[in-house]
Amino acid sequence: MIRRAKYVHFFLIGLLASACANHSEEELVDCATSGLTLAVDNQANPSGCGVEDGTITVSGTGGRTPYQFSLDGTTFQANGAFSKLLGGSYTVTLKDANGCATTTDVTLQVPSSDLTASAETTMTTGCDTNNGSITVTAEGSKTPFQYKLGTGAFGDNPVFENLASGQYSVTVRDADNCAQVISTTVARGESGVTFSGDIKAIIQANCAVSGCHVAGGQSPNFTLFSNVKANAAAIKTRTGARIMPPAGQPALSQSAINEIACWVDDGAKDN
Numbered sequence: 001m002i003r004r005a006k007y008v009h010f011f012l013i014g015l016l017a018s019a020c021a022n023h024s025e026e027e028l029v030d031c032a033t034s035g036l037t038l039a040v041d042n043q044a045n046p047s048g049c050g051v052e053d054g055t056i057t058v059s060g061t062g063g064r065t066p067y068q069f070s071l072d073g074t075t076f077q078a079n080g081a082f083s084k085l086l087g088g089s090y091t092v093t094l095k096d097a098n099g100c101a102t103t104t105d106v107t108l109q110v111p112s113s114d115l116t117a118s119a120e121t122t123m124t125t126g127c128d129t130n131n132g133s134i135t136v137t138a139e140g141s142k143t144p145f146q147y148k149l150g151t152g153a154f155g156d157n158p159v160f161e162n163l164a165s166g167q168y169s170v171t172v173r174d175a176d177n178c179a180q181v182i183s184t185t186v187a188r189g190e191s192g193v194t195f196s197g198d199i200k201a202i203i204q205a206n207c208a209v210s211g212c213h214v215a216g217g218q219s220p221n222f223t224l225f226s227n228v229k230a231n232a233a234a235i236k237t238r239t240g241a242r243i244m245p246p247a248g249q250p251a252l253s254q255s256a257i258n259e260i261a262c263w264v265d266d267g268a269k270d271n
Contacts, residue, residue, distance in 0.1 A: 031100035031233040035062030038094040038104045041080070045109045046087050049178035054085035054108040056092065063096035070095070071183070072150070073167030087113070088181030091167060099237030110178060115140035117172040117180045123187040124165045127262035132163040132186035134170060142174035165265075191262035194271045195225065199263045202256050203228060206245045207235075225270055232268035236261050 046054040058080040060067040068076035070093040087110030095101040117138040124132040136158040138145040146154040165188035173179045207213050213222035220227040238244035
């Protein structure tokens, strides 16, 4: 029985190493040096109050094609042309095939309207929590104002709570049905996830194993913190998409994937 157990143990180790050695994983990319750039090519203000005919056109360079574009950070499209827009401030996001992203802000003015709006946010605390908030302040002569978050319904409350970190779109409407859109981001606060206490063990157990990301194995060598940090954004993207670790190795748990994302979003610190 002992001899059989040892045989199974060494067989599994050999199978794992073979899976890593035979797996061709694309080179990890440091998004900070990818050269991904987003440019505003054209913008047109809406023709009047409450009229949805504004446009924004953007394009991308650098990084790796194909590109994807978004106005809300969630719903992406293959081209950089956005139409049927109200007045307001928009945050346009460009994402490339490596999962790297960059943003730029664009403001569309509404003629003959004195409605203005701004937003303040509170960041989330902890890992994978929904305790952020957005508070909207509106000014103008056509009161009362109404507010909605994303595609939700309009209401009288300018405060939106229990939000996850991320990009949001808030619309403010006055009594003349003139509307302003505000793009704002709920930041992620420090999660409390550490490299030494949480992430290192995940990397060593699933990535920096024989035949994979170790000295003499597949590059980069993830036994070195500097290499893990340099590839942190790509590690987050690939683990989140469940394409890392490669086929033939046990899949990461969702809690491990969340911890990696939190650590990367905290700045991939050596803590």
